[in-house]
Amino acid sequence: MTSRKTGRVFWVLFIFIFFLSGCSQATKDKLLKTFIDGVPDKNGSTRVAAGAKQEKKAKEMDAKIEPLKPSLIYHQPFLEQMCDSCHDSKFSQKLILKGKELCFTCHDDFTKDKKVIHYPVSEDLCLECHEPHQSENKFLLKKTIPAICFTCHDDFTKDKKVVHYPVAEGLCLECHDPHSSDNPRMLKKTVPEICFTCHDEKEIKGQPQHEGQNMCFECHEVHSSNEEKLLK
Numbered sequence: 001m002t003s004r005k006t007g008r009v010f011w012v013l014f015i016f017i018f019f020l021s022g023c024s025q026a027t028k029d030k031l032l033k034t035f036i037d038g039v040p041d042k043n044g045s046t047r048v049a050a051g052a053k054q055e056k057k058a059k060e061m062d063a064k065i066e067p068l069k070p071s072l073i074y075h076q077p078f079l080e081q082m083c084d085s086c087h088d089s090k091f092s093q094k095l096i097l098k099g100k101e102l103c104f105t106c107h108d109d110f111t112k113d114k115k116v117i118h119y120p121v122s123e124d125l126c127l128e129c130h131e132p133h134q135s136e137n138k139f140l141l142k143k144t145i146p147a148i149c150f151t152c153h154d155d156f157t158k159d160k161k162v163v164h165y166p167v168a169e170g171l172c173l174e175c176h177d178p179h180s181s182d183n184p185r186m187l188k189k190t191v192p193e194i195c196f197t198c199h200d201e202k203e204i205k206g207q208p209q210h211e212g213q214n215m216c217f218e219c220h221e222v223h224s225s226n227e228e229k230l231l232k
């Protein structure tokens with residue numbers, strides 16, 4: 001190196017360091033990382049400058065890109081382009097059958113021989129809850145559970161002091177079938193059996209307040225209440 005060149009390198013470095021002394025620690029670290037290889041990250045790890053710069057750029061770009069859409073779930077006959085299994089043809093929107101008749105050409109009729117049928121199911125309103133082609137939600141639902149239930153039912157979790165844990169978590173289907181059932185209120189099991197799928201029967205029955213008690217609703221609400229322990 002000639003002395004002139006050494007001099008210039010010295011001045012460039014001097015100006016750079018002088019400039020840095022006026023910056024905050026964080027900015028200093030960032031700049032040092034950009035200009036000099038191998039500055040240890042404040043979090044402990046050592047990263048090379050190219051990586052850090054690239055990472056910063058990547059973050060900037062990430063911020064501009066719209067969030068990824070959750071992946072869609074497709075109805076199998078739609079995905080397989082079997083449009084004419086439901087429509088007159090690929091080019092027609094006219095349906096070959098109406099309401100659940102159409103659906104039950106492929107699906108088992110789950111209303112057959114059932115004692116209780118959910119009103120929208122009995123009224124052919126499958127599409128109140130399901131999309132026919134594709135959806136962002138499991139089971140081609142138009143909204144997630146419990147939101148879809150509360151499009152028609154009052155939201156009984158609102159303004160209540162106590163909400164039963166599975167209800168608060170939106171696990172309506174732990175207790176209800178969405179279509180039909182042989183039990184009142186479309187329950188998957190009768191009361192109190194349904195309670196003992198989660199609560200320990202022996203433990204409950206062993207508590208003094210429960211001695212000889214089977215009619216849970218004499219004393220408890222099932223969804224929500226303003227009293228402790230879901231009492232009425």
Ligand code: HEC
Binds near residue numbers: 081087095127132
């Ligand atoms: C499982 C049955 C089924 C299949 C398979 C199906 N569709 Fe549909 N499609 C429906 C139903 C039911 C509706 C009515 C939706 C409504 O009324 O909200 C519909 C509505 C439509 C409409 C009206 C606009 C809309 O999206 O609501 C178009 C267009 C359409 N389908 C095209 C297609 C094409 C193209 C295919 C094949 C790639 C196809 N469908 C496959 C059941 C089906």
Ligand code: HEC
Binds near residue numbers: 075099
């Ligand atoms: C041409 C046959 C066909 C018709 C008609 C049809 N489906 Fe399907 N459907 C299928 C097949 C095949 C599957 C995938 C296999 C399965 O889950 O049984 C499916 C799956 C589904 C699923 C479950 C999706 C998932 O994510 O697990 C729902 C919900 C559904 N169909 C609703 C309907 C409704 C509502 C109708 C009427 C508008 C209908 N289907 C009409 C063939 C059909």
Ligand code: HEC
Binds near residue numbers: 100178
């Ligand atoms: C009140 C909303 C609602 C209505 C109305 C409704 N469904 Fe469903 N359906 C659901 C929910 C919720 C699930 C998910 C069930 C599960 O997780 O076990 C489901 C699941 C399904 C499935 C896939 C799983 C299975 O049980 O085979 C099919 C097929 C289906 N529905 C068809 C229909 C048809 C056909 C109709 C109209 C006769 C209909 N549904 C009406 C809410 C509804």
Ligand code: HEC
Binds near residue numbers: 150166187217
């Ligand atoms: C722990 C089990 C359980 C869970 C979870 C549950 N339910 Fe219920 N639900 C019941 C029982 C039991 C009844 C019958 C109550 C009665 O007869 O007094 C009922 C009754 C109903 C009724 C009819 C009577 C009324 O109160 O309007 C609707 C509607 C209902 N539930 C919707 C829902 C929805 C929506 C969810 C999810 C947010 C849900 N349930 C979660 C057990 C449950």
Ligand code: HEC
Binds near residue numbers: 119148153173
């Ligand atoms: C499209 C509107 C609609 C949607 C969506 C809907 N329901 Fe219903 N549901 C009704 C109607 C209407 C009744 C009958 C009300 C009555 O008899 O007072 C009913 C009745 C019920 C009953 C009582 C059945 C009986 O034996 O009395 C239960 C339980 C219930 N729904 C649960 C649910 C759950 C859980 C969901 C969500 C998965 C849901 N509903 C979504 C309209 C709907």
Ligand code: HEC
Binds near residue numbers: 194216
């Ligand atoms: C899907 C599971 C499940 C079912 C079914 C179920 N429960 Fe629960 N229940 C829970 C959980 C989880 C808790 C919270 C337990 C805790 O906090 O320690 C709870 C809490 C309770 C509480 C106490 C509430 C509080 O504030 O401490 C009562 C009372 C209750 N359940 C009654 C019932 C009755 C009555 C039935 C039947 C109609 C029933 N449960 C069905 C899961 C369930």
Ligand code: HEC
Binds near residue numbers: 196209213218219
């Ligand atoms: C005669 C009224 C009565 C009946 C009927 C009754 N309970 Fe209770 N239950 C209570 C009272 C009171 C408490 C609150 C006790 C306390 O504060 O510790 C309670 C508390 C509970 C708890 C919470 C227990 C805990 O350790 O926190 C559960 C779960 C429960 N009951 C389930 C049931 C089930 C399931 C049935 C139906 C088989 C039922 N109860 C019937 C009065 C009753």
